[in-house]
Amino acid sequence: MLFHEMEASSIASGIREGEFTAKDVVVDCLARMRALEPVLNALITPLSENALAKAVGIDAAVSSGKDPGSLCGVPVVIKDNMCARGVRTTCGSRILGDWKPPYDATVVDLLEKAGAVVIGKSNMDEFAMGSSTEHSAFGPTSNPRDTDRVPGGSSGGSAASVAAGYAPIALGSDTGGSIRQPAAFCGIHGLKPTYGLVSRWGLVAFASSLDQIGPFARSVSDIALVMDTIARYDPRDSTCRPGDRPGYRESIKAPTVRGKRVGIVREFQGGSLDPDLGRSIENTASMLASSGAEIVDVSLPESAAYGLPCYYIIAPAEASSNLARFDGVRYGLREDAADLITQFIRTRSKGFGEEVQRRILTGTFALSSGYYDAYYLLALKVRRRICVEFADAFEAADVILMPATPSLPFRKGELIDDPISMYMSDVFTLPVNLAGLPGMTVSTGMNDSGLPLSVQLVAPRWEDSRLLEFAAVIEAWAGRPGVASGGVL
Amino acid sequence: MAIDEKDVLHVARLARLDIAPDRIEPMVRYFQDIIGHFRTLEKCDTDGIDPFEESGSHLCPLRDDEPKAWDSVLEALEEAPLREGRFFKVPAIGGGGDPDALS
Numbered sequence: 277m278l279f280h281e282m283e284a285s286s287i288a289s290g291i292r293e294g295e296f297t298a299k300d301v302v303v304d305c306l307a308r309m310r311a312l313e314p315v316l317n318a319l320i321t322p323l324s325e326n327a328l329a330k331a332v333g334i335d336a337a338v339s340s341g342k343d344p345g346s347l348c349g350v351p352v353v354i355k356d357n358m359c360a361r362g363v364r365t366t367c368g369s370r371i372l373g374d375w376k377p378p379y380d381a382t383v384v385d386l387l388e389k390a391g392a393v394v395i396g397k398s399n400m401d402e403f404a405m406g407s408s409t410e411h412s413a414f415g416p417t418s419n420p421r422d423t424d425r426v427p428g429g430s431s432g433g434s435a436a437s438v439a440a441g442y443a444p445i446a447l448g449s450d451t452g453g454s455i456r457q458p459a460a461f462c463g464i465h466g467l468k469p470t471y472g473l474v475s476r477w478g479l480v481a482f483a484s485s486l487d488q489i490g491p492f493a494r495s496v497s498d499i500a501l502v503m504d505t506i507a508r509y510d511p512r513d514s515t516c517r518p519g520d521r522p523g524y525r526e527s528i529k530a531p532t533v534r535g536k537r538v539g540i541v542r543e544f545q546g547g548s549l550d551p552d553l554g555r556s557i558e559n560t561a562s563m564l565a566s567s568g569a570e571i572v573d574v575s576l577p578e579s580a581a582y583g584l585p586c587y588y589i590i591a592p593a594e595a596s597s598n599l600a601r602f603d604g605v606r607y608g609l610r611e612d613a614a615d616l617i618t619q620f621i622r623t624r625s626k627g628f629g630e631e632v633q634r635r636i637l638t639g640t641f642a643l644s645s646g647y648y649d650a651y652y653l654l655a656l657k658v659r660r661r662i663c664v665e666f667a668d669a670f671e672a673a674d675v676i677l678m679p680a681t682p683s684l685p686f687r688k689g690e691l692i693d694d695p696i697s698m699y700m701s702d703v704f705t706l707p708v709n710l711a712g713l714p715g716m717t718v719s720t721g722m723n724d725s726g727l728p729l730s731v732q733l734v735a736p737r738w739e740d741s742r743l744l745e746f747a748a749v750i751e752a753w754a755g756r757p758g759v760a761s762g763g764v765l
Numbered sequence: 766m767a768i769d770e771k772d773v774l775h776v777a778r779l780a781r782l783d784i785a786p787d788r789i790e791p792m793v794r795y796f797q798d799i800i801g802h803f804r805t806l807e808k809c810d811t812d813g814i815d816p817f818e819e820s821g822s823h824l825c826p827l828r829d830d831e832p833k834a835w836d837s838v839l840e841a842l843e844e845a846p847l848r849e850g851r852f853f854k855v856p857a858i859g860g861g862g863d864p865d866a867l868s
Contacts, residue, residue: 378840511828518826582809585802596780603781605853610846616858617781625783633782637773637792638799640780651803656816658809696798 279304280441281759284350284498287444288391291338291349298331298338298349302393305351309395309442312762315423318436319396320356320414321364327351327395334391344391347505352387353437353446356397357404358489359478360384363394367480368402368412368430371627373608381478382513383447383489383506390505395443398433402629403599404454404482406430407701410692411631418688420760421463421728425685428458428701431492435462438492441759445502446492450715451482452587453680453705455490456732459717461685463728463757465747466492467499468705470737471712472517475510483594484515486587486709494757496718496747500524503740517738527741531748534568538746539673542573543580544704550683556720556729561677563753564746574669574676579707582658587706588699589642589655595632596639602627634695659710666711670736675746679704680717680732704732714740718747719757728757768796 279287279301291298306324313319334349354360357367359377366372380388388394401411409417409432419427420440427436431448435458438446448455450468459466467490474489481487491502503524510516540561545554565571604610604623611622628636642651669676682703691698708715713734720729731750735742773792777784784792838851847854 375844378837378844514825514828578809582806585806588799589803589806600781604846605855606841607844608846612856614856616855619856620781621783624781628782630788633784634792634795636780636782637776638796641772641776641796642803644776644779651806653816654806654809654811655803657811657814658806660814660816660818661809661811695795696802 277304280308282444283495284347284444284493285501287350288346288348291334292343294338298334298393299328301349302327302331302351302395305395305442308440312420312440312442312764315763316418316420316436316440317415318399318417318427318433318440318442319353320366320368320399320433321397323363323394323396327393330393334393346390346501347387348391350392350445351395351443352392353396353398353434353443354384354394355400355431355434355446355448357400357449357480358384358447359480360394360397363397365397365480366414367404368400368414369627369629369632370413371602371609371624375607377478379478382475382510384478386506386508387447396437398431398437398446400433401430402632403480403595404430404449404451405595405631405635407453407457407698408686408691409433409458410688411629413629416688418763419461419685420762421726422685423763425687426461428461428681428685430454432458435459435464435466435492438462438494439464439757439760440762444493445498447489448492449479449482449487449489450709451486451591452709453702455492456680456705456715456717457701459492459719460680460728460730463719463722463730463760464492464494465496465499465716465718465757466490467503467716467740467743468708468714469503469507469740470714471709472515473507473521473714473738473740475508475513475516477510477512481598483591484598485594486591488709494759496528496744496751497525499747500528500744503744522741524741524744528744528748531745532568533564533746533749535570536674537570537572537672538564539572539574539669539676541576541676541678543575543577544678548682549679552684552723552729553679553681556731557677557679560720560731560750564677564749567749572672574673576665576669576707578658578665579662583662583707583710584699584703586655586658586662587710588638589651590659590710592635592639593642593652594639596636596643599628599632599636631695662707663711666707666713667736674735675742676734678732678734680730684723684727708734713737714743716743716747718750720750720754768793768800772796
């Protein structure tokens with residue numbers, strides 16, 4: 277049986293009902309991983325032995341009549357900026373060395389308590405800063421749909437793992453598009469939940485007012501299954517919203533868009549948008565209209581004009597503060613010196629890669645005396661304008677339909693020496709983070725060259741289930757994304 | 766505004782980073798480019814905007830102020846590059862030679 281092509285929900289029910297074992301599933305997924313990993317480099321730390329031991333434990337629990345949970349025996353990949361107790365956590369950086377956290381991130385704990393089997397920690401742009409997974413101290417990841425191309429970033433290793441069939445589901449983090457852009461590039465689905473819906477406790481912080489953890493999967497129902505597991509109030513994250521969450525799988529049982537209003541963003545059509553991605557929006561809108569939705573125009577001129585510079589002040593400013601903790605004292609790399617300040621400078625200069633250093637410097641500049649009001653405070657005000665602009669758009673539309681990325685996956689090395697062009701990859705995703713909204717990349721198939729097409733759906737805060745309902749309708753029309761060959765199999 | 770080498774080196778000092786000589790000029794150019802993008806924000810009408818206004822339903826909740834035991838101090842210390850007993854060990858702020866010589 278080709279377990280690596282199955283959905284998480286089918287794997288869990290098959291194991292629970294005794295049709296096959298968790299060990300069968302994990303062995304198949306690990307074989308897939310071993311065959312493709314020399315080409316893809318999607319994982320920083322494979323966890324084969326731990327995964328097999330966990331699978332054997334799950335099989336024993338099932339044999340003795342216990343139900344290990346909704347993710348019973350399901351292989352899962354975790355981005356390497358989420359802590360797993362006793363497992364090396366690198367954030368794609370040299371500066372953390374072989375640091376092994378003494379605790380689990382809340383999301384890792386929730387997945388494991390639901391019976392999931394973590395098979396590896398995935399490659400990523402260093403500290404989640406990048407859009408191609410080329411800025412990793414552990415080498416670049418290749419796109420399993422076309423190995424000459426990047427998988428997107430920063431959660432490129434998680435997206436590539438799911439597209440290649442290492443696991444049906446993975447977790448990523450999204451600060452400005454780091455789930456939605458790699459999902460688009462790898463031809464799978466990816467959800468950035470509403471800010472505050474999923475606990476960030478145990479996620480190594482990049483920009484704390486923007487970071488959010490979310491799932492990748494090859495089916496909408498698996499995205500809903502992961503959300504039902506990880507979307508929980510956690511008092512350890514002060515920005516996590518208290519209260520119950522809706523049932524996400526429940527919201528896609530009988531999905532309909534009839535009578536709903538779908539907003540198309542005038543400013544995001546045409547221009548430099550790849551024509552195939554523009555057609556993907558048009559075709560999806562036509563299908564939704566023929567399914568009973570009303571298509572309306574909405575306008576987001578300030579998000580279009582100011583989203584990118586606003587983000588590239590706020591995110592680096594927060595990063596410069598969050599990454600001040602990496603100084604060689606408490607964990608990771610340490611470059612010795614005779615005095616403390618020189619030790620800080622040597623450790624940080626050796627440990628951080630070039631892109632991370634650029635962003636720390638930019639953020640430090642924006643927060644420094646004489647420039648705080650001119651840049652950081654101004655960006656915070658513009659952010660408020662962007663929030664209000666989205667709220668106004670949602671007066672006219674229940675969901676916004678827009679591109680996830682301006683281009684199809686680009687070739688490796690194409691933008692690596694042009695950081696500002698690389699930043700443009702996230703032009704459609706980062707306004708959604710600035711406004712704290714849920715956004716989802718939904719795969720809409722492939723173009724004539726076999727490269728992935730997609731759309732992005734955006735909803736008001738806390739309306740993540742509405743996104744899933746729309747995504748389920750789109751998936752029923754466009755088809756579920758299949759497993760990629762990874763250039764080998 | 767024109768950013769020059771002196772400004773970039775000043776920011777690097779604040780950020781506790783050392784820029785290699787061959788990276789200074791590219792970094793100055795990067796700063797000039799990115800600040801050009803930042804300045805587009807000056808066109809946005811932000812009069813009367815409170816940058817810290819919370820947008821409605823999502824206020825940061827405070828958890829109950831209850832004492833909790835943190836029992837993994839030694840476990841956390843195990844990850845430190847250099848430690849002594851229950852402490853992280855570092856060189857003196859103003860210098861003082863080999864940290865191993867300090868106690």
